[in-house]
Amino acid sequence: MGIYGQDWASYQSATPDTTGLSFAFIKVSQGTTYTNPEWAAQRDHARAAGLVVGYYHYPDMANSAQTEADYFLSLVRPQQGELLCLDWEGYDATNRSVAPSAQAGYKDAWLRYVKGRMPNSPVGLYCNLDYWRNIDTTGFFQDFLWIATAGAPAGQPGITADWLFHQYDDTGDADKDYCHLDSTAQLHSWAQSFAPVAGAPAWPGEYFRLQNPLLHDGNVRLWQQQMADRGWSIGVDGWYGEQSVSICRQFQQEKGLQVDGIVGPQTWSTAWTAPVTA
Structure with missing residues (x-):
């Protein structure tokens, strides 16, 4: 079945049309100096429309991942159940000079650092097939994967990894996205599930998985x-x-x-x- 959303940046208005949408990802920052001038208004608009809201950062991977994450987090103040995301791609002139191994290291460092600072928020990764197949070396995306394969049918990104969101169209007024969950309520429930449970110890920030050594x-x-x-x-x-x-x-x-x-x-x-x- 699935649900639909969009991702917004300064190219979109402060109040995009939310008809038929369940979620919206909003660009907040880039590098250590740029802030989307429309992001706060877009956030308020998305919240008022009852959308699940996500925020993303575009990196300058020659910088420290921690420094850039701190800049992003100094701007965004997510409510419980709102998502944080790294827009991991680097086709601009600045990032093209960064070695693929350094780009891969930046990705893992940014995700782990942001999760450490925001353990009760879903933290995830956006990337396209090129980056997922040719730059990534670990398959690590923290809590969710948002994969871009523009031109593919919604919900058919062409990967076997456990993706949650699919950007399937980058034409028109805004990029179009799909989530494989069945309803807005189910996505809200998933995002809210990262909240601490009353009486429960906080999640320690590490994933328990079978590994060698144990x-x-x-x-x-x-x-x-x-x-x-x-x-x-x-x-x-x-x-x-x-x-x-x-x-x-x-x-x-x-x-x-x-x-x-x-x-x-x-x-x-x-x-x-x-x-x-x-």
């Missing part, structure tokens, strides 16, 4: 103990191994979450959410 720390032990307290048969030893992955998958299936065996912010917070079931 992840072993106190955060894993805390999650395992919570799962055991809920009634799951799981060892509480701090090692995120095959048993923990299996329990995680079963729990995600039961709760209607993405079943990937990875403990991220949604799976973590849901572990402290009623009803308690085994």
Whole structure:
């Protein structure tokens, strides 16, 4: 089924037509000096229309990712349930001089730093097929992937990665986007799921996944103990191994979450959410 949105920059008016839209991504900043003069008005317009709102930053990847992220975050003050995104592309003269390996490193550093500062906000990546296939080396997109394949049918971006948004048309008055969720309410619910659950410890900011060597720390032990307290048969030893992955998958299936065996912010917070079931 899916839902539709647009992305806006200074090329659009302060009050674009929102008819038929469920979400809008708004360009806020570029490098360490540029601010979209329309972004705040566009934000207010999107909020008033009941859209899910996202904000994005276009980089100058010769700069420090942290410095640029700090500039972006000094401007945007997202409400709970609003999205933060890196517009990862660099076809301008400044970025063309940056080596692909440095561009790839910038991407991962920016996403991790912003997530560290904004752990209760969805943080994600926008890029096109060229960057995804030829510049990316890790497949890392933090909480969501927004992929651009202009000219492809909406919802058919041509990749196997777990994308959430698809920019399928860059012609006309504004770029057009698609989300594979079934309704605006479902997208709102997904975005709100990153909020801290009352009484739950804050998500520690690390994803528990099967790796070599195995992840072993106190955060894993805390999650395992919570799962055991809920009634799951799981060892509480701090090692995120095959048993923990299996329990995680079963729990995600039961709760209607993405079943990937990875403990991220949604799976973590849901572990402290009623009803308690085994």
